[in-house]
Amino acid sequence: MSDSREYDVIIWGASSFTGRLVAEFYLNTYGLDGELKWAMAGRNQAKLEEVRAELGNTDVPILIGNSHDAASLKELVSKTKVICTTVGPYALYGSELVAACVEAGTDYCDLAGETQWIRRMIDQHHERAQETGARIVHCCGFDSIPSDMGTYFIQKKAKELKGEYAKAVKVRVKSMKGGASGGTIASINNVLAEVAEDKALFKLLNNPYTLNPRDAMTGDDKPDLRSVKFDEDADSFMMPFIMAAINTRVVRRSHALAGFPYGKDFTYDETMMTGKGLSGRMKGFGGLLGLAAMLGGKPGGLYKKLTAKFLPAPGEGPSKSEREAGFWKYLVIAKMRDGSLLKGFVSGDRDPGYGSTSKMLGEAAACLALDKDKTPELKGMLTPSTALGDALLERLQQKAGLKFEVRS
Numbered sequence: 001m002s003d004s005r006e007y008d009v010i011i012w013g014a015s016s017f018t019g020r021l022v023a024e025f026y027l028n029t030y031g032l033d034g035e036l037k038w039a040m041a042g043r044n045q046a047k048l049e050e051v052r053a054e055l056g057n058t059d060v061p062i063l064i065g066n067s068h069d070a071a072s073l074k075e076l077v078s079k080t081k082v083i084c085t086t087v088g089p090y091a092l093y094g095s096e097l098v099a100a101c102v103e104a105g106t107d108y109c110d111l112a113g114e115t116q117w118i119r120r121m122i123d124q125h126h127e128r129a130q131e132t133g134a135r136i137v138h139c140c141g142f143d144s145i146p147s148d149m150g151t152y153f154i155q156k157k158a159k160e161l162k163g164e165y166a167k168a169v170k171v172r173v174k175s176m177k178g179g180a181s182g183g184t185i186a187s188i189n190n191v192l193a194e195v196a197e198d199k200a201l202f203k204l205l206n207n208p209y210t211l212n213p214r215d216a217m218t219g220d221d222k223p224d225l226r227s228v229k230f231d232e233d234a235d236s237f238m239m240p241f242i243m244a245a246i247n248t249r250v251v252r253r254s255h256a257l258a259g260f261p262y263g264k265d266f267t268y269d270e271t272m273m274t275g276k277g278l279s280g281r282m283k284g285f286g287g288l289l290g291l292a293a294m295l296g297g298k299p300g301g302l303y304k305k306l307t308a309k310f311l312p313a314p315g316e317g318p319s320k321s322e323r324e325a326g327f328w329k330y331l332v333i334a335k336m337r338d339g340s341l342l343k344g345f346v347s348g349d350r351d352p353g354y355g356s357t358s359k360m361l362g363e364a365a366a367c368l369a370l371d372k373d374k375t376p377e378l379k380g381m382l383t384p385s386t387a388l389g390d391a392l393l394e395r396l397q398q399k400a401g402l403k404f405e406v407r408s
């Protein structure tokens with residue numbers, strides 16, 4: 001890729017709920033004429049001007065295109081080293097953009113958690129992206145940076161402190177506070193609608209190795225938890241975590257792309273802690289009911305239509321005060337081959353889905369644009385840890401409010 005591109009990063013979908021937060025984060029962190037040259041892009045000039053007014057800086061460049069207009073995308077991706085996109089559901093609006101980046105050798109990062117679509121993008125583009133040199137990195141928000149980088153971190157520490165990698169890593173969601181946006185609800189509903197229409201897709205999504213290279217889709221991992229169970233290592237009951245469906249697949253793809261450094265028998269799983277004793281167990285069952293209420297109902301059916309009235313519409317999401325009062329914390333447990341444990345924490349200082357996610361995505365894009373000499377050599381359809389490794393770990397801690405710690 002030529003270094004003469006006009007921008008380091010273009011935020012595609014800067015008028016979205018999350019894109020606005022990324023733009024605000026960039027302006028506050030990098031200004032306009034600093035080390036990172038960035039612009040906002042989208043389909044609607046008036047809306048982007050409104051974002052610019054909210055930012056209080058009329059000099060932020062604006063570019064116009066449309067997700068379904070290949071010529072506009074080709075022009076857009078030729079102007080920048082990195083496309084950072086918040087235009088979702090990605091399965092509806094993202095495919096042409098990925099194709100344009102792959103062809104132009106433009107690096108790319110997004111917030112997709114739509115496993116079925118990511119699988120399609122890998123199948124269609126991995127080899128071509130390796131040829132053109134593009135690094136396409138899905139899942140650069142709350143799903144799946146904390147899980148992927150948390151595993152990368154604890155395994156580095158295991159090697160450093162215990163002399164070898166752990167045989168298993170478990171992530172347990174210890175606490176979190178935040179809400180959802182309309183774009184996220186639309187993305188979840190779109191996955192459910194696709195699965196309802198295609199039984200083969202349902203089977204593929206249940207495979208623990210959904211996102212692995214096609215010749216490496218087996219191993220010792222079990223399906224995601226679907227009940228309430230006690231975990232001795234975390235000393236807590238646990239219930240299913242909705243995002244394990246994408247996060248576990250991303251961690252396993254990272255391991256495969258890295259060449260299985262932790263051993264072919266390495267396993268990874270992810271659940272939510274609900275506490276000890278009767279209250280922990282009851283909280284777990286309450287959580288199961290909540291999940292059923294959220295995911296239940298036929299796509300387009302009466303139940304979905306009724307519940308939609310209580311959920312945010314596209315463009316809406318948690319308020320500034322809700323984002324600032326939010327937080328999240330993961331317990332990361334590495335189980336060594338001799339049975340001993342190494343425990344650590346990964347945490348963030350804002351609500352997971354937006355305040356924290358916008359900073360994680362912004363730093364992933366900045367890392368792609370500015371840290372090429374510090375990141376791994378891999379090209380193609382990558383994951384956060386395999387594309388960006390230590391350079392991202394450093395940025396997340398220095399600029400995105402994340403903490404990675406080992407418990408002594």
Ligand SMILES: NC(=O)c1ccc[n+]([C@@H]2O[C@H](COP(=O)([O-])OP(=O)(O)OC[C@H]3O[C@@H](n4cnc5c(N)ncnc54)[C@H](OP(=O)(O)O)[C@@H]3O)[C@@H](O)[C@H]2O)c1
Pocket residue numbers: 013014015016017018019042043044047065066067068086087088089090093111112113139140141142143144181182183184185187188313314315316317352353354357
């Ligand atoms: N992984 C995570 O942790 C995480 C966290 C947050 C969000 N997300 C994902 O991020 C995505 C965005 O969520 P959100 O709530 O911020 O979305 P949103 O507010 O609903 O915004 C969607 C954006 O898509 C744009 N768009 C729609 N059709 C387009 C087209 N044909 N051409 C160009 N732009 C088009 C809209 O443009 P207009 O403004 O012009 O209408 C808008 O900017 C969702 O897929 C969500 O699931 C993931």
